[in-house]
Every structure is written in structure tokens, then in C-alpha cells.
Amino acid sequence: MTHAAAVLTGKERFALTERTLSTPSTGEVVIEIRTVGVCGSDIHMFHDGRIGNISISEPLVLGHEFMGVVTHAPDGARDGDGQPLRPGNRVAVEPHVACGHCRECREGHPNLCTDHTFMGVFPRDGALQQKLIVPAHNCFVLPDGISDIGGAMLEPLGVALHALRLGHVTVGDRAAVVGAGPIGLLLVQLLRLAGVTALHVIEPLAWRRELAATTGATSVAAAFDTTEDSRYDVVFEAGWADDSVQTSALLARPGAKVVLVGIPGDDRCTVQHSLARRKGLSLIFSRRMAHTYPECIALVERGMVDVDKLVSDVFPLDQVQRAFERHARYEEGVVKVMVQL
Structure with a gap:
């Protein structure tokens, strides 16, 4: 048939x-x-x-x-x-x-x-x-x-949850997300649940910035601001892994973790070596997910993630x-x- x-x-x-x-x-x-x-x-x-x-x-x-x-x-x-x-x-x-x-x-x-x-x-x-x-x-x-x-x-939520776990976020951390597509917006909700005290989102599309602000972000911007940023304990890159990788490194404070979730179109991602090295950043690459579906089902069923x-x-x-x-x-x-x- x-x-x-x-x-x-x-x-x-x-x-x-x-x-x-x-x-x-x-x-x-x-x-x-x-x-x-x-x-x-x-x-x-x-x-x-x-x-x-x-x-x-x-x-x-x-x-x-x-x-x-x-x-x-x-x-x-x-x-x-x-x-x-x-x-x-x-x-x-x-x-x-x-x-x-x-x-x-x-x-x-x-x-x-x-x-x-x-x-x-x-x-x-x-x-x-x-x-x-x-x-x-x-x-x-x-x-x-x-x-x-x-x-x-549940599949994109699993990707976001796996990335969150790789970032080892702790209560009180200051976090940032670069890219407010579905994965980035799910990370916003999960980071809110994780107890971060500040959650900054960078996203060029206005309607996605608005959605980030209503789902847990404490501040949003269309681009990196040299006068206000560079102070986050953990940064999640959830864009196209192009200039979003460099932006993530700029957002991070010295000694911070940067979790790379996005997939570049040309199979290359670029970050300024001196910036990442002098800050002593930990660059963590996230691939798909592992052991997340039962937890994601519980998060959605209980209304903890929308x-x-x-x-x-x-x-x-x-x-x-x-x-x-x-x-x-x-x-x-x-x-x-x-x-x-």
C-alpha cells in the first residue's frame, strides 16, 4: 500500500x-x-x-x-x-x-x-x-x-536541554543567548527555570526579541553593545554559527563557558583567537541530544515549558x-x- x-x-x-x-x-x-x-x-x-x-x-x-x-x-x-x-x-x-x-x-x-x-x-x-x-x-x-x-x-526542546546541561548553569549565574529562533527561545525558558539572575538575548528580528522578552529574558538587543555587554558567566550560541560565534565570545566574561549549538551553512565558524584565548573561554560544542525525552515530556506536561x-x-x-x-x-x-x- x-x-x-x-x-x-x-x-x-x-x-x-x-x-x-x-x-x-x-x-x-x-x-x-x-x-x-x-x-x-x-x-x-x-x-x-x-x-x-x-x-x-x-x-x-x-x-x-x-x-x-x-x-x-x-x-x-x-x-x-x-x-x-x-x-x-x-x-x-x-x-x-x-x-x-x-x-x-x-x-x-x-x-x-x-x-x-x-x-x-x-x-x-x-x-x-x-x-x-x-x-x-x-x-x-x-x-x-x-x-x-x-x-x-520535544525534539528541539531536547536539543536545548542537552545544551543547557553542557553549560553547567548554576543558580545565580548571568546568562546570554545569541539567536532567538526556536532553540534559543527554548533555552530562554530553561535558563529561567535554572535560576539565572540575568538573561540577555541578542536577536536581529524584532518579533523574536519580543517573544524572548515575554518568555524569560531580562534584556534584549538587536546586536552586541560594547558599553553594556561582556559580563556573562555562560553564553549559548543558537544562531547560524556565523558572526554569532564571535558575538557569543564578546558577551562572555573572562573564564566563562560558551556553548555552540548552531550549525554554520559553510561548515566553518569563526571566533577571534586572541579574544577567546585572553578571556580563557571554554568553547563547548553541542551535538543533538542525549537522554532527554522523558524529562522534556515532564517539563511540557507540567507546564514548566510552553x-x-x-x-x-x-x-x-x-x-x-x-x-x-x-x-x-x-x-x-x-x-x-x-x-x-
Whole structure:
């Protein structure tokens, strides 16, 4: 039986096609996709046909922030938190499929696995299609209190939570975030929960600055201010990893930590060596997430983090081209774009 899929067939070009579902292997379940988020990394692939050193050499289904409903699960299947999986369960899906055997996996860092696949990154198809086969242990059963959109937002929230943990934020710290896209805005909410006493956000888009101010930032600015900044204990770079890296280093006080979350378009990021060296900065590179879904579910279910507030646009699958164009052009008011199937 075939199902509809939005396939990236070339630079900035999608085609709606039919895909045939294969037979699930042992330990796999079939998901009927409901909601998919559009991520900045998707935009890299949409624009450039690549991300980092991974190039797309044939048509690919994007989409790694998603949730859906289980339609087939083998007897005894359990999700990543040990809960039984049954047809009808609403689940969020972690897109990173680690090997489970390498040193990095054994030491508890599956996000650093060197023998992995990632849904929506070549060569593994992602979730912009009606059905998808995924490992059971990559699923996490959603409570009724989390919406379908909220379920898809757990992936970017996991990225933000992993970055926060790498920053070792302590109560009373002064923190800054460079870039108020979805990851940056989620970091703002998490930093507020972590008990920082000052939270400065730099973001060039006015509507995103306003959203940062309403979700926890104590100050916002469009750019670095030499008369007021350079005093933060921990800085999170959550932009495009271009001049945002240098800005993050400028914001940091001597001895501070700078956590780099963004992905550069040309696979290069630049920071002035003398600035970082003389300040004695710790530069920490954050890759995806590790062991975050249960905690993210709890944060959203308890109302501690508002993920729905960040969603500015929702498109159907047959308007996926428009969804990506709106995000890629940073049109007025765009924050987080979702595709609902």
C-alpha cells in the first residue's frame, strides 16, 4: 500500500510523490505521522543540498522533529522509557538511531555515535510522509496533556536541554543567548527555570526579541553593545554559527563557558583567537541530544515549558514548499513552522 510523501528532489524544490512502506524488522513499529516541525538544519538541506559534510545525492524525505500514532507494534514492544507500545499510542520519536555498541554509545553518549543514522538526513528518509517505520525504543508515549504540536516540539526542546546541561548553569549565574529562533527561545525558558539572575538575548528580528522578552529574558538587543555587554558567566550560541560565534565570545566574561549549538551553512565558524584565548573561554560544542525525552515530556506536561507558544505557522503536507519558503525567508512573524498531516 502506498502513502503520500513530500520529497526534496533538488535545491529548494519539493515534489509530492507516493511511497511504498516496507515490512518492519524485529523491534520496529509503524507510525502514522501527524505533525512535523521544520528545523534550521532542514533549511540548510533545502537551501544547499547538504548539512555539514553530508550531501544529498538523491531525492530525500526531510523531517526529524515529529510525532504520530502507532499503527503496528510487535508483541512485547516497549518505548525508550520502558512503557509498552500498542497500536493507537501517540508517540514522539527521537530521530537519532545509534548503533548501541561503539565506545561512545557504551559510555552513555549515543549522540556522538560514529555508526548512526538520523531520520531526515541522507541517506535515511524522515517524517514528511504519512507513514514511517522506526525502532520501538526511539518512541516515547505521549500523555494526553501534550498536544500533537507539543509532541513534535520535544525534539528541539531536547536539543536545548542537552545544551543547557553542557553549560553547567548554576543558580545565580548571568546568562546570554545569541539567536532567538526556536532553540534559543527554548533555552530562554530553561535558563529561567535554572535560576539565572540575568538573561540577555541578542536577536536581529524584532518579533523574536519580543517573544524572548515575554518568555524569560531580562534584556534584549538587536546586536552586541560594547558599553553594556561582556559580563556573562555562560553564553549559548543558537544562531547560524556565523558572526554569532564571535558575538557569543564578546558577551562572555573572562573564564566563562560558551556553548555552540548552531550549525554554520559553510561548515566553518569563526571566533577571534586572541579574544577567546585572553578571556580563557571554554568553547563547548553541542551535538543533538542525549537522554532527554522523558524529562522534556515532564517539563511540557507540567507546564514548566510552553512549546506551543513558539509555533507561528501550521501548513498541510501539500503546502510543504510554502512552509519551507516562509521559514527560509524569515518572513514577518515566523518563529516555528509546523507541517500537519
